[in-house]
Amino acid sequence: MKTRRDFVKTTLALGATFSLVDFSGLFAAEPPTPATGLSTETGPKPILVAVRDGDRVTMLDKALAELGGIQAFVKPGQTVVIKPNIGWNSTPERGANTHPSIVGHLTALCLAAGAKSVSVFDNTCDQWQKTYEISGIEKAAKDAGAIVVNGKDETLYRETPIPQGVILKSAKVHSLVLDSDVFINVPVLKHHSSTQMTAAMKNLMGVIWNRDFYHNKGLDQCIADLLTLRKPALNIIDAYHPMVRNGPRGKTVDDVVEMRTLLASTDIVAVDAAAAKLLGHVPADIKHVKIAHDMKLGRMDLENLDVRRHKLA
Amino acid sequence: MIPLPRNPLKLARVATAILFFAGLTIAFVDFREFSPARLGHVLAHAQFVPGLLSLLIGGMGTVIFLVGIVVTLAIGRIYCSAICPLGILQDAITRIGKWIPRKKRFLPFAKPQTALRHVFLWSTVAAMAAGWGGFALALLDPYSNFGRIVSMLARPVLTFANNSIVGLANAAGIQSLYRVTPAWAGAGALLLPALFLTVIAIMSALRGRLYCNTICPVGTALGLISRFSAFRIAIDKAACTKCGDCLRSCKAQCIDLRSGTIDASRCVACYNCVGVCEHHGIGYRFSWKKNPTSAIPAPAAPAVNRTINDPQRRAFLASIAGSVAATSVILTKARAALPAEEATPALVRSGEASRAICPPGSRSVDQFLDQCTSCHLCISACPTHVLQPALFEYGLEGLLKPRMDYRSAFCLFECTRCIEVCPDDALSLPDLATKQVTQIGVADFHQSRCVVEVNGTDCAACSEHCPTKAITTKPYRENLRLPSLDQSLCVGCGACEYACPVKPTKAILVTGRRQHGHAQKLVEKKATSPAQTGDFPF
Numbered sequence: 001m002k003t004r005r006d007f008v009k010t011t012l013a014l015g016a017t018f019s020l021v022d023f024s025g026l027f028a029a030e031p032p033t034p035a036t037g038l039s040t041e042t043g044p045k046p047i048l049v050a051v052r053d054g055d056r057v058t059m060l061d062k063a064l065a066e067l068g069g070i071q072a073f074v075k076p077g078q079t080v081v082i083k084p085n086i087g088w089n090s091t092p093e094r095g096a097n098t099h100p101s102i103v104g105h106l107t108a109l110c111l112a113a114g115a116k117s118v119s120v121f122d123n124t125c126d127q128w129q130k131t132y133e134i135s136g137i138e139k140a141a142k143d144a145g146a147i148v149v150n151g152k153d154e155t156l157y158r159e160t161p162i163p164q165g166v167i168l169k170s171a172k173v174h175s176l177v178l179d180s181d182v183f184i185n186v187p188v189l190k191h192h193s194s195t196q197m198t199a200a201m202k203n204l205m206g207v208i209w210n211r212d213f214y215h216n217k218g219l220d221q222c223i224a225d226l227l228t229l230r231k232p233a234l235n236i237i238d239a240y241h242p243m244v245r246n247g248p249r250g251k252t253v254d255d256v257v258e259m260r261t262l263l264a265s266t267d268i269v270a271v272d273a274a275a276a277k278l279l280g281h282v283p284a285d286i287k288h289v290k291i292a293h294d295m296k297l298g299r300m301d302l303e304n305l306d307v308r309r310h311k312l313a
Numbered sequence: 314m315i316p317l318p319r320n321p322l323k324l325a326r327v328a329t330a331i332l333f334f335a336g337l338t339i340a341f342v343d344f345r346e347f348s349p350a351r352l353g354h355v356l357a358h359a360q361f362v363p364g365l366l367s368l369l370i371g372g373m374g375t376v377i378f379l380v381g382i383v384v385t386l387a388i389g390r391i392y393c394s395a396i397c398p399l400g401i402l403q404d405a406i407t408r409i410g411k412w413i414p415r416k417k418r419f420l421p422f423a424k425p426q427t428a429l430r431h432v433f434l435w436s437t438v439a440a441m442a443a444g445w446g447g448f449a450l451a452l453l454d455p456y457s458n459f460g461r462i463v464s465m466l467a468r469p470v471l472t473f474a475n476n477s478i479v480g481l482a483n484a485a486g487i488q489s490l491y492r493v494t495p496a497w498a499g500a501g502a503l504l505l506p507a508l509f510l511t512v513i514a515i516m517s518a519l520r521g522r523l524y525c526n527t528i529c530p531v532g533t534a535l536g537l538i539s540r541f542s543a544f545r546i547a548i549d550k551a552a553c554t555k556c557g558d559c560l561r562s563c564k565a566q567c568i569d570l571r572s573g574t575i576d577a578s579r580c581v582a583c584y585n586c587v588g589v590c591e592h593h594g595i596g597y598r599f600s601w602k603k604n605p606t607s608a609i610p611a612p613a614a615p616a617v618n619r620t621i622n623d624p625q626r627r628a629f630l631a632s633i634a635g636s637v638a639a640t641s642v643i644l645t646k647a648r649a650a651l652p653a654e655e656a657t658p659a660l661v662r663s664g665e666a667s668r669a670i671c672p673p674g675s676r677s678v679d680q681f682l683d684q685c686t687s688c689h690l691c692i693s694a695c696p697t698h699v700l701q702p703a704l705f706e707y708g709l710e711g712l713l714k715p716r717m718d719y720r721s722a723f724c725l726f727e728c729t730r731c732i733e734v735c736p737d738d739a740l741s742l743p744d745l746a747t748k749q750v751t752q753i754g755v756a757d758f759h760q761s762r763c764v765v766e767v768n769g770t771d772c773a774a775c776s777e778h779c780p781t782k783a784i785t786t787k788p789y790r791e792n793l794r795l796p797s798l799d800q801s802l803c804v805g806c807g808a809c810e811y812a813c814p815v816k817p818t819k820a821i822l823v824t825g826r827r828q829h830g831h832a833q834k835l836v837e838k839k840a841t842s843p844a845q846t847g848d849f850p851f
Binding site: 050052089090125126127129130134147148149150152153155192193194195196211212213215216217218219220221244245246248249251252254255256257259261273274277278279280287302307309 | 494696722725726727728764768771774776777778779780781782785786792815838841842843844849850
C-alpha cells in the first residue's frame with residue numbers, strides 16, 4: 001500500500017522530471033543517508049565478509065549475521081531499494097545477472113525487518129521486460145513481496161548534481177536511489193571486456209539514465225565519481241559461479257566457473273578488491289577500484305581490513 | 314445498445330467479424346505483449362493477400378487460401394464482411410457516420426464502377442507480373458492497410474494514454490502499470506496510413522463500402538468470383554413488396570429494387586438485408602440451375618446483351634488492357650531507374666550491400682520486397698522496436714517495409730517474435746538456433762572514431778553487447794583495451810552499433826547484406842578458474 005507521503009514523493013519526482021533541468025535541484029531532496037562512512041585511515045576498520053561452499057541463501061544469511069543482521073541496515077518503516085545486476089536477457093545459470101534466489105531472500109529479510117517497501121530495478125542492457133523475466137529476478141522479487149520497477153522509464157530519473165565528481169558532475173539518477181531510505185547493492189561477479197571486472201562499483205551504472213556519458217568521457221573515473229553522490233549501505237556480491245570470460249554478457253554456460261562464494265561489506269571498494277582477487281587480478285589493476293581507493297571512497301588494501309572468512313563445508 | 318441480430322446468418326457473420334477484428338486489433342496494438350504470437354499469426358493467415366502470396370510460392374497459407382476461394386465460389390464475398398479487418402473498420406465508421414445529419418437517410422442503389430474497379434485490380438496484377446507485387450500489394454492490400462493504421466497510429470496513441478495514467482495508478486498502489494516508450498514511426502512513414510485512414514473514413518462515412526467496391530483489388534477479385542457463386546443473395550419477387558427495407562440496410566449499394574436484382578459482384582454478404590426483410594423475401598438462392606424455374610435472375614448486372622458492342626463491356630476490356638500496359642511500362646522503367654545501391658556507392662561491397670537491413674528470416678532483400686506486404690504485424694510485435702517502417706531506404710519498392718533500425722534499438726539475440734507472427738512467409742526460419750547464425754549484415758569497426766583511440770579512455774560498449782563475441786577487446790597502448798572485430802562471427806544484430814556512444818557517426822556500423830549469409834559459431838571449451846580454488850585468494 002502506498003501512503004500519502006509516497007504519493008507526494010512520486011508527484012514531486014514527476015514534477016521535477018518535467019520541469020527544466022535547472023529547476024530539478026529545487027525538488028530533489030538530499031538523499032536521506034548521504035555519503036557517510038568515508039573510510040579513512042583513522043576510522044574503524046571496515047568489515048569484509050567472505051563466505052564459501054554453501055548455497056547462496058545460506059551464505060547470505062551467514063554474511064549478514066557477521067555484519068549484525070539485516071536489522072543493522074533496515075529499520076522498521078524504512079523504504080529499501082535493492083539494485084541487482086539485471087543486465088542481460090539470459091537465464092540464471094549463465095551467470096550474467098545476480099541470482100534470483102539472493103534477490104528474493106534479501107527482499108524477504110528486509111520486509112521481515114519491518115521495511116515499509118522493497119523496490120527492485122535495473123537499467124537493463126537488453127530489452128527490459130524480457131530481461132526481468134528471463135533472469136528470474138522479477139518473479140523471485142515479486143514472490144517475496146518486492147515492487148519491481150521499470151528501469152527504462154526516463155521520467156523516473158532525476159538530473160542530480162554530483163559536486164564532488166571529477167568528470168561526472170551531474171547525472172540523471174533513478175529516483176529510487178535518491179529517495180529510498182536504504183540502498184542495497186547486489187551485483188554478480190563477472191569478467192568485463194573493458195573494465196576487466198564488473199562487480200559492486202560497476203553495477204551502479206545501472207542506476208544512471210545516460211551511460212553513454214560514462215563511455216564517452218572516461219568510464220573508470222565516472223564509475224568512481226558516482227559514489228560521491230551516494231554509496232550503498234550494503235554491498236553483496238554473488239560469486240557463486242562467476243563468468244570468467246566473454247563478459248559481461250557471456251555466450252554460454254561454459255563461461256562460468258563454480259566458486260560458491262559470496263562477499264559482503266559496507267565498503268564498496270573493499271568488496272570489489274576482494275572480488276578482483278577471486279578473478280585472479282591485483283585490485284589496483286582494476287582502474288575504477290584504484291581510482292575509488294585514491295579518492296578515499298573505500299579501501300582496496302585488504303590486508304588492512306577486518307576480513308571475516310567462513311567456509312561452510 | 315446495439316441489438317443482437319436475430320437472423321442466424323447475420324449473427325454468425327457479426328460474431329466472426331468481431332473475432333477477427335478484435336483479435337487483429339489486439340495483436341496490432343498490444344504494446345505490453347499480453348497476446349501470444351499465435352494470435353496475430355493465425356488471424357492474419359486467413360487474410361486474402363498473405364494467402365495469395367503463400368500460394369505463389371507454395372507456402373503454408375496455400376490451403377487456407379484455396380479454401381477461401383472455394384467458400385467464395387459457394388456463398389459469395391464473406392471475406393469482405395467477416396474476415397477483412399479493413400472492411401469491418403469501414404462498417405464501424407459507416408455506423409458512426411449515420412449520426413451525421415444529412416438529407417438522405419440511406420444509400421440508394423448505385424451503378425457499379427466497373428472500369429475503375431478493373432483498373433485497380435489489373436494494375437495490381439500487372440505490377441505483380443512486373444516484379445512490383447510487393448509494392449502494389451503493400452499499397453492496396455486491405456489487411457495490410459488496416460495493420461498499418463493500427464500499428465502506426467492507434468498503438469502509439471494507446472501507449473501515450475497508458476503512460477498518462479501510470480503515475481496515478483502507481484500512486485494508488487497499482488504496480489502492474491508502467492510507462493512504455495511510444496513507438497512513433499517517422500513523420501514521412503506516418504503520412505501514408507494517416508492519409509489512407511482519412512480516405513477510408515470519408516468514403517465509408519458517406520458511401521458505405523464504396524472503397525471495397527471501387528478501389529480494393531481484393532474486393533474486385535472476390536467480386537469476379539462471387540458473380541458466379543453457387544449460392545447468391547437474391548430477391549424473391551413473389552414475396553417482395555418493394556418496401557425498401559433491404560435497400561436501406563445495404564452498405565454496398567448493390568440492391569436494385571426496380572429490377573429486383575442484386576449485384577453479386579458487389580454484395581459483401583453482410584446479411585443486413587436478410588435480417589431486415591419482414592417478408593422473408595430476400596436470402597440465399599441456389600443459382601447454378603440451368604433453367605431457373607423461379608423468378609430469380611442471374612447475377613451481376615441484369616439481363617444486358619453481353620456482346621462486344623456493349624459499351625460497358627468495352628470500357629471494361631479497355632480498362633484491363635490499358636492498366637496492364639501502363640503499369641508494366643511505368644514499373645519496368647521505375648525499377649531500372651532506381652537501383653538502391655547505386656544511389657549510395659559508399660556501401661557497395663562486392664555488390665551485395667544493402668542500405669536498409671532486412672530482418673532475419675527474410676533471406677534476401679529481393680525476396681523480402683516481393684513477399685512482404687508491410688502489414689506491420691512484426692513491427693508491432695518486435696519487443697525492442699528495432700523493426701521500423703522504411704521510407705526510401707530500400708528504394709521506392711520498399712516503401713513502409715520493415716527494416717532494422719539500429720539507431721532505435723538492436724535485435725534481441727534470443728528472440729524470433731517477428732518470424733513467429735509473420736503471416737506472409739516473408740519471414741521464416743526453422744528455429745532460434747538458425748537465427749543465431751543467420752548473418753543479416755556485417756559490422757565494420759572504424760578505429761579512427763573509437764573512444765579508446767580518440768580519448769584514450771576505456772569504453773568497449775560494443776564488445777559488452779555483442780552476443781556472439783565477434784567483438785572482443787585486446788590490450789592497447791598503456792593499459793587500455795581496444796575493440797577487436799571478427800566479421801565471420803558477426804550476425805549483424807546491431808547491438809554494437811546501438812551501444813556505441815560516439816556521435817554523430819558511430820565508430821561501429823552494420824552494413825546489411827542483400828543476400829543473408831551464414832555466420833560462424835565460436836565454440837569454446839568449459840572455462841577454467843583464473844584463481845586458486847578451494848580457498849580464499851585473500
